[in-house]
Amino acid sequence: MIGFIRLAVLGVAGMTVMYFLLSIYSRSVERERLEKEWDERHPGGGDAEARDAYIERGMQEYERSLRHKLIWLVYVLPTLAVLLLIYLTNRT
Amino acid sequence: MRYVKWTLISLTVLIVGAFLHYTLPQHDIVRIVNTYQERQDLNDWTRIFWATPDDQSTGLINRDVQFIQAVKPNGKPMVYRNEDTGWNWPPYFKFDTANLQTKAEDLKSTAENPKWVVVTHYGWRIVFLSVFPNAIDIEPVEGPDVTIIPWFNIFFFVFLGILFLVLRRMWLQFRERMIDPVVEDVSDAWDRVDERADRVRGNARGLWARFRNWLDTWRGRPRI
Numbered sequence: 611m612i613g614f615i616r617l618a619v620l621g622v623a624g625m626t627v628m629y630f631l632l633s634i635y636s637r638s639v640e641r642e643r644l645e646k647e648w649d650e651r652h653p654g655g656g657d658a659e660a661r662d663a664y665i666e667r668g669m670q671e672y673e674r675s676l677r678h679k680l681i682w683l684v685y686v687l688p689t690l691a692v693l694l695l696i697y698l699t700n701r702t
Numbered sequence: 703m704r705y706v707k708w709t710l711i712s713l714t715v716l717i718v719g720a721f722l723h724y725t726l727p728q729h730d731i732v733r734i735v736n737t738y739q740e741r742q743d744l745n746d747w748t749r750i751f752w753a754t755p756d757d758q759s760t761g762l763i764n765r766d767v768q769f770i771q772a773v774k775p776n777g778k779p780m781v782y783r784n785e786d787t788g789w790n791w792p793p794y795f796k797f798d799t800a801n802l803q804t805k806a807e808d809l810k811s812t813a814e815n816p817k818w819v820v821v822t823h824y825g826w827r828i829v830f831l832s833v834f835p836n837a838i839d840i841e842p843v844e845g846p847d848v849t850i851i852p853w854f855n856i857f858f859f860v861f862l863g864i865l866f867l868v869l870r871r872m873w874l875q876f877r878e879r880m881i882d883p884v885v886e887d888v889s890d891a892w893d894r895v896d897e898r899a900d901r902v903r904g905n906a907r908g909l910w911a912r913f914r915n916w917l918d919t920w921r922g923r924p925r926i
Binding site: 611613614617632635638639641695699700 | 790797869871875876
């Protein structure tokens with residue numbers, strides 16, 4: 611039982627670290643994409659405030675998107691992998 | 703310095719490689735000849751090679767361990783231990799030791815009438831330290847020459863490669879977005895300070911300034 615608790619605690623800790631790293635990375639990529647999109651449409655730079663508003667709106671849209679929610683798979687997939695391993699090792 | 707660097711790199715590769723070689727599953731084609739159970743002392747450093755099948759086993763100084771004796775197609779003997787790994791390291795989640803022992807018992811055969819099996823196991827056989835690999839699974843096979851594709855290891859290394867690439871990409875993104883702009887700001891500011899100092903020094907150019915000027919030509923800056 612102690613072994614199980616240790617595995618669960620370490621596993622959740624590891625997956626949480628990975629979750630935060632991935633969401634920071636994904637957000638950063640999305641922001642960069644929005645910035646580049648704006649700069650492409652406004653070769654002169656455009657209005658700085660409008661640019662910020664555009665990026666902010668894009669980021670809010672991203673928060674609701676499927677890609678953002680898919681990061682939760684970081685918790686789902688390793689758990690499924692462990693269940694699969696338990697099944698494969700102990701089936702008769 | 704170069705020797706130190708290469709020694710450290712080869713040591714790291716060696717340790718990581720040995721660790722993976724010990725921990726990842728391997729397949730042997732053998733013929734099972736017998737099984738036995740023997741009390742093992744666990745009170746010295748070779749304890750690290752034995753599993754901790756349940757919580758109380760961490761406190762025991764000896765306990766019974768089941769073994770599977772086998773013979774390889776080339777006639778050499780091979781002995782496996784058969785222990786639960788439970789929820790502990792390595793993460794095989796093996797709980798079916800008793801079933802596996804029964805299976806091994808059932809597949810016993812003689813040299814005259816061999817029944818070949820593939821034993822999936824991890825660990826090393828070190829004769830001098832009485833270290834045995836831990837058998838994970840036993841499956842009957844056609845003969846001693848069948849090809850076994852190590853699917854688990856293929857998936858594992860592909861996954862490890864993907865993980866490495868993802869982490870590298872993350873780091874590059876972080877550097878591009880967070881570190882580079884700061885460094886650029888700092889180096890811009892530094893350049894401005896440098897320029898002003900050069901201007902102030904302009905009239906009173908000594909040997910040092912001229913030397914620095916000459917050094918700068920190596921970095922592609924024109925001589926002032």
